[in-house]
Amino acid sequence: MELSTxxxxxxxxxxxxxxxxxxxxxxxxxxxxxxxxxPATQFPYAPERTxxxxxxxxxxxxxxxxxxxxERGVLVQPGCHGYDLSAVLDAVARGxxxxxxxxxxxxxxxxxxxxxxxxxxxxxxxxxxxxxxxNTPWEQVEKTARLIAPFGWHICIHSDNLSLPDLLxxxxxxxxxxxxxxxxRVSADKGVDDPLFQAMLALAGNRSAWVKVSGIxxxxxxxxxxxxxxxxxxxxxxQAMPDQILWGSDWPHPNVRTEMPDEGQLLxxxxxxxxxxADRQRILVDNPQQLYRFDEPDLKGNAS
Numbered sequence: 580m581e582l583s584t585x586x587x588x589x590x591x592x593x594x595x596x597x598x599x600x601x602x603x604x605x606x607x608x609x610x611x612x613x614x615x616x617x618p619a620t621q622f623p624y625a626p627e628r629t630x631x632x633x634x635x636x637x638x639x640x641x642x643x644x645x646x647x648x649x650e651r652g653v654l655v656q657p658g659c660h661g662y663d664l665s666a667v668l669d670a671v672a673r674g675x676x677x678x679x680x681x682x683x684x685x686x687x688x689x690x691x692x693x694x695x696x697x698x699x700x701x702x703x704x705x706x707x708x709x710x711x712x713x714n715t716p717w718e719q720v721e722k723t724a725r726l727i728a729p730f731g732w733h734i735c736i737h738s739d740n741l742s743l744p745d746l747l748x749x750x751x752x753x754x755x756x757x758x759x760x761x762x763x764r765v766s767a768d769k770g771v772d773d774p775l776f777q778a779m780l781a782l783a784g785n786r787s788a789w790v791k792v793s794g795i796x797x798x799x800x801x802x803x804x805x806x807x808x809x810x811x812x813x814x815x816x817x818q819a820m821p822d823q824i825l826w827g828s829d830w831p832h833p834n835v836r837t838e839m840p841d842e843g844q845l846l847x848x849x850x851x852x853x854x855x856x857a858d859r860q861r862i863l864v865d866n867p868q869q870l871y872r873f874d875e876p877d878l879k880g881n882a883s
Contacts, residue, residue: 582675591839593643600647602850605860609651609867612760612793612827614776615641615666616657620795622669625661634660637670638765643830649844651873655681655705655735655760657833671700672750676874678722686719690726697730702871705735708742709764717749724753733757733789739764740775747778756870758825761794767808768800774838783820786789789870792818792849792862795826795840800852802837805844808852814852819845821858825866 617624617634624631634661643653654667654672660752667680683695690719693701704713724734733756738746743763750757765776782788792813799806816824826849828842853859868871 589631591832593635594839594841597646598841598847600843600846600850602847605856607651607728607868607873608827609653609823609873610644610649610828610830610864611653611726611867611870612655613652613792614655614657614833614843615640615670616659616831616833617666620667622660623661624659627661628659628835630659632831632833636665637673640670640753640830643842644802647828647842651677651867651871653679653702653867653871654682656683658683659706659833661757664701667701668696668701674700676700679871679873684723686722688723688726689703690729690766693727693730693783697732701732703727703733703735703757703758706758708736708738708746710727710739710741711741715744720749721753724755728754730749735760737761737764740766740769744775744778747782751785751787753787754819756789758789759775760791760793760827761797761829762790762792762809762812764794764797766800767798772809776812776815780790780815780819783823786823789823789825789866790817790820791825791827793825793828793829795845795848796832796835796837797829799837803850804838804841806837809849810852812828813849815851817858817862821853821861824862826862851874 615637616632616634618636654670656667661684662683663680671678671680680701682701685702706720708714733759737760763779794810795806799809801808828845831838
């Protein structure tokens with residue numbers, strides 16, 4: 580698989596030798612959390628960025644997805660590209676209706692801009708509420724939610740166990756659905772009986788609330804593959820709310836602080852913890868279709 584030809588000092592690259600996926604995926608299976616970086620020669624990084632990743636272009640993501648048996652994907656705009664959506668919009672345009680994007684929007688975005696991005700394949704807006712990133716005032720989240728509501732978009736929230744308690748009740752007041760990235764980045768060390776995780780499970784049945792089973796390495800206390808201390812959280816979410824769950828790889832794992840995850844292993848872990856074929860269909864195909872509204876193509880086609 581083609582990866583970066585430029586690697587900043589100390590910036591780890593994704594693994595290239597991956598565990599083989601043991602089970603065939605349902606047609607139209609979707610990876611709902613990925614990023615692409617550059618290539619910087621074509622899509623320069625934002626001058627105000629807080630990190631400089633190794634290039635991880637769309638071509639490399641396509642190669643990964645073909646290896647895993649994934650036919651659809653969602654590109655989440657990374658902070659290193661700021662508000663310049665050129666890279667993800669180029670990728671979505673090349674994705675033949677099978678790739679969608681989640682954007683970062685300036686606070687002065689207009690309905691006309693949202694309409695243009697909707698036509699281009701954007702389906703949501705992301706906000707960060709974690710300690711090492713610049714967080715957004717809640718009033719801006721509310722303003723953006725009102726702006727995007729007519730377009731059927733959602734709010735994507737990158738939180739952690741410090742910010743999530745205050746966010747949960749606020750998110751339920753929004754006029755649009757919300758998605759919690761990386762299982763809210765709760766701490767696996769606290770166990771599934773922790774009140775914060777139980778509050779997340781209590782979202783079951785609220786069709787405005789969605790949770791991404793992604794970033795198991797980010798909640799793990801071990802930092803070591805296969806991040807098995809996160810397994811009980813995945814299992815509990817799948818059992819409690821399969822109609823509100825999405826799966827994502829988080830490739831190419833920006834700002835990783837653990838061993839580099841193995842995407843094949845991540846997918847095998849999810850499949851083992853979600854053994855029911857109907858639940859796999861919901862989580863990998865039906866739920867993403869509801870949020871991201873992919874085209875209904877001949878799935879034998881290949882993006883280029």
